[in-house]
Amino acid sequence: MVKAPRAISILSGGLDSVVALFDFIKKNPNGEVHAITFDYGQKSAEMEINASKKICKYLGIKHSVLNVKWLGKLGTSALTTDKEIPKLKISDLEDKEKCEKTAKMVWVPARNIVFTxxxxxxxxxxxxxxxxxxxxxxxxxTFPDNSKEFLSAFNNLLAIGTMSNINIEAPLIDMDKHEIVKLGKKYGVPFEFTYSCYQGFEKHCGVCESCVRRKRAFKLAKVEDPTEYMK
Structure with a gap:
């Protein structure tokens, strides 16, 4: 009898982590999942936690919220300080230099290294x-800790640094946001439960980079966007 796979899902409640979680569950219907959501002092912590709770309740899986607020006290990210979060337009997403600049403004030191x-x-x-x-x-x-190189390096680290056979799976690693929305639509993801905004308002601000990428993704995917935006 084949053993049902067990997985830990790093779940923020946003499009990417939610669709990745659904991908695992759809491919492993008998698998067990424990989703973990991090509160690192980000402005959107409450909304991300609420979104993650809704998704986990919908799927009937275990969910834990981990307090790592010490991480948010490091560095000067606009996500965790009183600095203003940069605003963008959809057309700005084609400007790599501008996006690299805004990425540095919201960068939380070693966040994905810590989470993983x-x-x-x-x-x-x-x-x-x-x-x-x-x-x-x-x-x-614009974020190197989302890359294939980072994935490969971390899996190599796990092979050396653990006494278990653990592998990081990133099913969306070759996808852009609109492709992720299409996959989520295929899997029946309740997009209305997801949350992407950096600001942490009840409604998505509509102008932070995460919101703008979300807007563009639904538009390019030609999938109805259930998100309420302030702008």
């Missing part, structure tokens, strides 16, 4: 073989 290391500890402790992440090609263009 903690998820690795959960995986080893719970005998999970997989860690599910929402890293994707579009994000990797």
């Amino acid at each position: 290391a903690i998820a690795s500890a959960f995986a080893e402790a719970e005998n999970a073989e997989k860690i599910i992440v929402g890293w994707d090609r579009e994000e990797a263009s």
Whole structure:
């Protein structure tokens, strides 16, 4: 009898991590998943946690919220300080220099390294073989900790640094946001439960980079966007 796979899902409640989670569940209907959501002092913490809780309740899977607020106290990210979050227009997404600049403004020091290391500890402790992440090609263009190189390097690290056979799976690693929306539509993802805004308002601000990428993704995918935007 084939053993049902166990996985730890790093879940923010946003499009990418939610679709990646659905991908695992659809491909492993008998699998077990423990989703973990991080509160690192980000402005959107409450909304991300609420979105993640809704998704996990919808799927009937275990969910834990982890307090790592010390991480948000490091550096000067606009996500965790009183600095203003940069605003963009859809046309700005084609300006790589501008996007690299805004990425630096919201960069949280070693965030994905910390998150993935903690998820690795959960995986080893719970005998999970997989860690599910929402890293994707579009994000990797400005955030190096979403890239194939980062994925490969971390999997090499796990092979050396753990006493278990743990593998990070990033099913969206070769996808842009609109392709992720299309996949989510195929899987029946309740997009209305997801949350992407950096600001943490009840409604999406509509002008932070995450909101703008979300808007464009639904538009390019020709999928109805259930999101309420302020602008």
